[in-house]
Amino acid sequence: MINLEAPKKHAALIDQAHQVAMNMLRPISRKYDLAEHEYPKELDMLAAMIDGLDSSGASEGAGATGVRRDADSDDKTVKNGANLASVMSVAEMCWGDVGLLLTMPRQGLGNSAIASVANDEQLARFKGTWAAMAITEPGTGSDSANIITTAIKDGDEYVLNGEKIFVTSGERADSVVVWATLDKKLGRAAIKSFVVTKGTPGMKVERLEHKLGIRASDTAVITFTDCRVPAANLLGSPEVDVKAGFAGAMATFDNTRPLVAAMAVGVARASLDLIRDLLTEAGQDIDYDKPTYRQSAAVAKFLQLEADYEAAQLLTMQAAWMADNRKANSTEASMAKAKAGRMCSDVTLSCVELAGTFGYSEAELLEKWSRDSKILDIFEGTQQIQLLVVARRLLGLSSAELK
Ligand SMILES: Cc1cc2nc3c(=O)[nH]c(=O)nc-3n(C[C@H](O)[C@H](O)[C@H](O)COP(=O)(O)OP(=O)(O)OC[C@H]3O[C@@H](n4cnc5c(N)ncnc54)[C@H](O)[C@@H]3O)c2cc1C
Numbered sequence: 091m092i093n094l095e096a097p098k099k100h101a102a103l104i105d106q107a108h109q110v111a112m113n114m115l116r117p118i119s120r121k122y123d124l125a126e127h128e129y130p131k132e133l134d135m136l137a138a139m140i141d142g143l144d145s146s147g148a149s150e151g152a153g154a155t156g157v158r159r160d161a162d163s164d165d166k167t168v169k170n171g172a173n174l175a176s177v178m179s180v181a182e183m184c185w186g187d188v189g190l191l192l193t194m195p196r197q198g199l200g201n202s203a204i205a206s207v208a209n210d211e212q213l214a215r216f217k218g219t220w221a222a223m224a225i226t227e228p229g230t231g232s233d234s235a236n237i238i239t240t241a242i243k244d245g246d247e248y249v250l251n252g253e254k255i256f257v258t259s260g261e262r263a264d265s266v267v268v269w270a271t272l273d274k275k276l277g278r279a280a281i282k283s284f285v286v287t288k289g290t291p292g293m294k295v296e297r298l299e300h301k302l303g304i305r306a307s308d309t310a311v312i313t314f315t316d317c318r319v320p321a322a323n324l325l326g327s328p329e330v331d332v333k334a335g336f337a338g339a340m341a342t343f344d345n346t347r348p349l350v351a352a353m354a355v356g357v358a359r360a361s362l363d364l365i366r367d368l369l370t371e372a373g374q375d376i377d378y379d380k381p382t383y384r385q386s387a388a389v390a391k392f393l394q395l396e397a398d399y400e401a402a403q404l405l406t407m408q409a410a411w412m413a414d415n416r417k418a419n420s421t422e423a424s425m426a427k428a429k430a431g432r433m434c435s436d437v438t439l440s441c442v443e444l445a446g447t448f449g450y451s452e453a454e455l456l457e458k459w460s461r462d463s464k465i466l467d468i469f470e471g472t473q474q475i476q477l478l479v480v481a482r483r484l485l486g487l488s489s490a491e492l493k
Contacts, residue, residue: 094404097170100178107179110136111186119187122306123458127298129262130190130306137195141218171414173345177352177406184356185363188462189306191353198259199223199470200267202349203283203342207326215322216285222263223346224254224312232475234269235278235489239314241270246321248284250292250314258469260310261295264288268314272330279332283342285323292317303461344423346470348409351426354434354466355403361441361459362396368445388444395437402430421483428476431467438463 096104114136122130183191191197200221208216230236239252250270260266265287272280286293292315299309321328369376374389382390405426412419438460442449449456467473482492 096178097174099170100175103175104178104182107182108185110139111183115183115186115190119190119306119455120452120458122187122190124305126300126305127308129308130193133190133194137197140194141196169414170411173348173410173413174407177348177355177410180349180352181356181359181403181406184353185360186356187306188353188357188466189304192258192304192307193262195262196220198263199346199349200259200263200265200285202346203267204285204325206342206345207283209326212285212322212325216265219265219285219287220259220263221285222257222259222266222310224257224260224266225269226254226256228253228255232472235281237269237271237281238274239268239270240274241272241282241284241324243272243321244318247318248321248324250284250286250317250319252314254312254314256299256469257310257312258307260312261298261308266293266312267325272328276330276332280330282328283325284319285325286314286317286319290317290319302464303458304465340420343470344409344418344420345413347423347427347476348406348413348419350466350470351402351406351409351423351430354430354463355399355406357459357463357466358399358402358430358434358437361438361456362392362399364454364456365392365441365444368448391440391444395440398433399437402426402433405429421480424471424476424479424483427471428473428480431473431476434463435460435467 114132118130118132122128180191183194196218198221200223201219203223204213204216204219204221225234225237227237227239229238237252239250239254241248241250248270250268252270254260254266254268257266265285268284268286269281270284272282274280294313294315296311296313299311301309366376369388369392372388374386376389376392377385378393382393385393405422409419409422409426412422438456442456442460445454445456448454451457471479478492481487482489485492
């Protein structure tokens with residue numbers, strides 16, 4: 091039987107994340123939207139709390155990093171594990187503030203990459219680092235197979251040269267997971283990721299971007315000029331397996347896309363909760379048992395938005411649950427990201443519309459959430475790219491056959 095409730099074993103974690111979001115993130119949400127580029131120092135205490143939960147074992151996936159597949163496990167029982175816990179707690183935190191979640195120490199998207207593809211030695215060595223993720227370049231966004239940053243082996247080091255743009259947490263993180271090619275001629279199979287520690291000579295943060303939304307999160311341009319990193323910092327295998335192609339690097343996305351979908355779910359929920367309160371204050375009863383044509387237009391719209399929200403939430407949970415149960419989830423991860431990204435933009439803007447001038451003003455956070463939402467439909471693969479990935483998978487076509 092399908093049970094659409096959140097698993098009971100994660101209830102305490104979800105509740106804890108919600109309390110943190112309500113009491114620690116919401117109160118400083120507007121402050122850091124206005125103070126773009128200022129580090130939210132309040133997050134240090136929160137990050138320490140999350141570390142404490144992690145080391146005590148009290149949290150299974152309290153943050154954005156709990157996304158490792160246990161491929162060798164003999165345990166074939168159905169699990170609601172760390173991936174599911176992560177997406178649900180991330181959604182709760184983003185109900186508080188997505189920009190702040192994105193700049194939470196040690197919870198970067200680079201941490202998810204490390205968790206997904208690092209070997210055991212690297213996992214131990216990079217434990218506790220705060221890692222950003224740098225794929226995008228001035229000439230390469232969606233077409234990530236075309237990156238031109240190079241990594242040339244020299245003894246027991248790689249020498250990195252190139253420029254990365256729009257790196258979330260690029261200035262604040264302790265390290266950056268950088269995608270670079272070992273040999274452009276060998277195509278996408280030669281793209282590997284490298285952990286580059288902040289302060290490594292040759293790595294330079296050039297500037298920070300000013301943005302529409304998620305202003306609490308820093309977004310950096312970083313250059314690498316003859317930047318030497320230990321060969322042991324290459325994540326995964328250094329072999330170029332032309333047959334496997336891009337599979338290794340892309341495996342990261344199977345884990346990070348559901349997390350971004352969860353962010354969208356959290357932001358949308360925030361808008362819906364506020365609109366629900368406004369409708370109730372205005373004397374509009376939301377009745378789930380009455381057909382929509384017998385309710386006000388505003389309530390009918392709310393019910394439609396909420397249904398769309400639930401569809402996105404269930405797809406997100408499904409993609410994470412599949413990872414917990416060692417099932418290939420690339421299609422579902424892209425479906426969740428596509429659906430949740432689009433849903434969040436639509437829901438947050440519709441909530442601004444429903445609330446009229448109040449929605450558009452800074453009196454409340456509705457206008458902020460409508461600005462914060464758009465990025466969730468862009469990074470970790472745009473809406474259009476997710477649909478392309480899904481179409482390729484359903485039709486059994488390669489990236490060369492369907493562009
Ligand atoms: C605030 C912010 C934070 C970011 N953080 C990071 C980060 O931490 N690390 C990182 O590496 N990158 C990051 N990015 C970059 C982000 O991942 C890219 O912006 C994204 O991948 C899209 O690339 P692009 O902007 O070059 O757009 P393009 O790839 O040039 O695409 C432009 C438009 O064309 C569409 N399009 C492209 N190809 C196709 C196709 N084949 N079919 C149909 N439509 C297509 C796209 O969907 C898009 O709408 C961030 C971006 C922003 C704005």
